Amino acid sequence: MDDQLWALCFLDEGVALSLISRKETRCQWLGGEEQAYHYLLHDYLQHLAELGELDEEQTLAARARFELLAEQYPDPETLVEYLNDLTAGLTRIVWFGPLRALAEDYGDFPLALRAHYWDDYGEGDEDPATPVPEADWPWLVESLDEFLLGGDY
Template sequence: MDNQAWALCFLDEGVAMSVISRKETRCQWLEDEEHAFEHLLNDYLNYVAELGELEPEQVLVAKERFELLIEQYPEPEVLTEYLNDLTVGLTRLLWFGPLSALAEDYGDFPLALRAFYWQEYGEGDEDPVEPVVEDDWIYLVECMDDFLLEDDY
């Protein structure tokens, strides 16, 4: 897995929770930081707009708001909090950031993912907070779907 990769993972809080009564999660792996922010401003925003049944004018206003937040809060963790405030009841970002941070950082989501990873791929003696070495990031990516389906984050 490329060490420049980013991920945008989110939980659908709207339609999926009311219609099928289960978690509907999605994780999009992106080439690098630039593509991640492009995806956030286009694909993710359009998805949220569709869920919220926004009119075209409202989508433009939402995009301006997303752009302003990205400019004001370029740190992914802080940006995620503000974007979640805007999309409450529709979606909730679980993770927006680099793969390297998932493999090494000590935030709640990376720690939970790594604990799941070590349970699935470890030999039983690993510390669940232990970072994942870059050569094994592909396995961390592979376990993400199962983690999102099975774990409570």
């Protein structure tokens, strides 16, 4: 599996959630950091504009704000905190970052995902914080889909 992959996973919190009474999480896999930031600043922002019923001027202002935040806070985790503050009530990003970080980092989301992964794919004696070997990343990605559907985040 490509070690350059990044993902943007987000939860729609707005009207759709209240109508269907369940979480709707989307996860977009992207070919690297540059593509991930482009997706965040264009496609994800367009999704937000539609959810928030923003006009063209408001969308351009939101894009400028997103771009400024991305420049000021290059760390994905910090950037996500600020973006989630801006998009409260519409969407919430639950993960933005590289696949490698999901497999190895010790943040709340990667740890919770790995605990789920080892529960499903492990032999029962693994520490839930144990990094997932690169050869097993395809199963980690599969586990992510199940994890998001289960709403364990």
